[in-house]
Amino acid sequence: MTRRSKPSLLFVLIASGTVLGIAGTDLVLPAVPSLPGQLGGSIELAQLVLAAYAFGTLVGLLAFGELGARFDPCKLLIWSLALFGLASLASAESPSIEWLIALRFAQGAFGSGPAVFAPGFIHGLYPHDKAAAAMGRLGSVESLAPALAPIAGAWLLEFGGWEISFVLLAALSALISAAVFWQRASFPPPSQTVQDHHNYLTILKNLEFLSYASSQALSLGALLVFVFGLPAVLTGPLDKGIEDFVILQVCGIAMFILAANSSAWLAKRFGTLRTIRAGTAIMPCAFLAILAYTLTGASSLYVLVPLWAILNFGFGIRGPIGFHRAISAARGDHSRAAAIVIAAILGVAALGTTAVAPYISVGLWPLAITGAVISGFALLSLVPLRDFD
Structure with missing residues (x-):
């Protein structure tokens, strides 16, 4: 076999x-x-x-x-x-x-x-x-x-x-x-391209990896900060039930799955980096749209669900190919590269959640601002890169 x-x-x-x-x-x-x-x-x-x-x-x-x-x-x-x-x-x-x-x-x-x-x-x-x-x-x-x-x-x-x-x-x-x-x-054999002198610092000196990894961690971290705070906001200042959170999650996950399974085709058609940049750009735009809507004082799911779906669509088309490109940029050091990216995602989510926690009782806008800022930095992380597709 x-x-x-x-x-x-x-x-x-x-x-x-x-x-x-x-x-x-x-x-x-x-x-x-x-x-x-x-x-x-x-x-x-x-x-x-x-x-x-x-x-x-x-x-x-x-x-x-x-x-x-x-x-x-x-x-x-x-x-x-x-x-x-x-x-x-x-x-x-x-x-x-x-x-x-x-x-x-x-x-x-x-x-x-x-x-x-x-x-x-x-x-x-x-x-x-x-x-x-x-x-x-x-x-x-x-x-x-x-x-x-x-x-x-x-x-x-x-x-x-x-x-x-x-x-x-x-x-x-x-x-x-x-x-x-x-x-x-x-199972595939261990990679033979990792040199004995390689370590975590070696990978972190790789600017291509650093750009892709930072963008991946910041974009997913922004999404997680919003998700972690959403139940408390919905059941608190917005006076909704936990079932509303379930509705948002189901719609968001469905849109993510649809986009994630289309990302490779989009990358092949339009170029990998161009697709990653497009998906990343959608995220701060969606966060700002949520911010603008919540500042009006309204909180209807008929508006929040489509905006949340667009946000998840943005991450869906950039997430899988962005992670793959970051791992590829590590030039065979897959284990260390994956560990760095996932640890960075957890770190961004933890720091963002901690930063927004004192303002969670005032409504949805602190989460939207935090998400927009973090995902904006995710887009900026891609500026130094060139696409060779």
């Missing part, structure tokens, strides 16, 4: 691994408010269950990025999934909330491996002209996890208590790691 004979199967395994890491937060989310009653502690302490996973993910990204440049990524993927499963199982047996917080840090660190290795695997599985389309499909699958996992988590919580989500993550990670082990010979 050669790796060329089953790219679709390998893609499913790669996508499943990355979705598992995303589900590590979203599947457990509905159980967090009930944790103090089950394990002791306060609701404020329970929030650290989420924060610990995020911090662990950041540490894991950088660690796996370095390891992936030195060792076989397929073997590391197997270890990452297996250790994630063990950490998940141990979390289900936590005797206190303090233990759960510590184990969540480990769970986040181990669960970050698939996201680091996925771009390199896709780059090796598909020709250059098809790799960007595969990244679009991967982004489409990943975008469904934040929408569907909390719903599944709420059902699991009612069915079997807070532990059942962790048990399910452990079982799924065991299945996926076993499948990867079974198919290990079919």
Whole structure:
């Protein structure tokens, strides 16, 4: 069995691994408010269950990025999934909330491996002209996890208590790691183009990579800052229900999936950098349109949904090919490059969310301004680049 004979199967395994890491937060989310009653502690302490996973993910990204440049990524993927499963199982047996917080840090660190290795695997599985389309499909699958996992988590919580989500993550990670082990010979071999003297600083000195990576992190970071603050704004100053947030999310994700699966075709027709710039330019324009509308004092979903869809369309046509171009610019150092981009996305989202938090109670306009500024810098990051398509 050669790796060329089953790219679709390998893609499913790669996508499943990355979705598992995303589900590590979203599947457990509905159980967090009930944790103090089950394990002791306060609701404020329970929030650290989420924060610990995020911090662990950041540490894991950088660690796996370095390891992936030195060792076989397929073997590391197997270890990452297996250790994630063990950490998940141990979390289900936590005797206190303090233990759960510590184990969540480990769970986040181990669960970050698939996201680091996925771009390199896709780059090796598909020709250059098809790799960007595969990244679009991967982004489409990943975008469904934040929408569907909390719903599944709420059902699991009612069915079997807070532990059942962790048990399910452990079982799924065991299945996926076993499948990867079974198919290990079919995975693309490690890149031979990374030099021994390369490190994170070497990549950060690459101006082409820095431009694409900055634009990717800033554009997705802007979107995440808006999403993270949207539920509080809708249910607070706008006096709407959480169902309105669900409507916005469903419409936004649907538009993202449509655009993401069209991005490779658009890049082939109009040029990669031109498509990335066009999609990036749509985002600050959409944020400014939302700002202008909210300043009128209105908040109808009949207007917000189309504007939100346009915003997601902009990121959808630039996201997959932008990520792919950033990884390609690293000249074979896929693991470190992916780790830097994903860590930067988390950093932008965290800093932006922190900056806008004090103003979240006044309405939607602080989120719109923040999104417009961040996505504007994403567009400026592309100025030094030239398109050679």
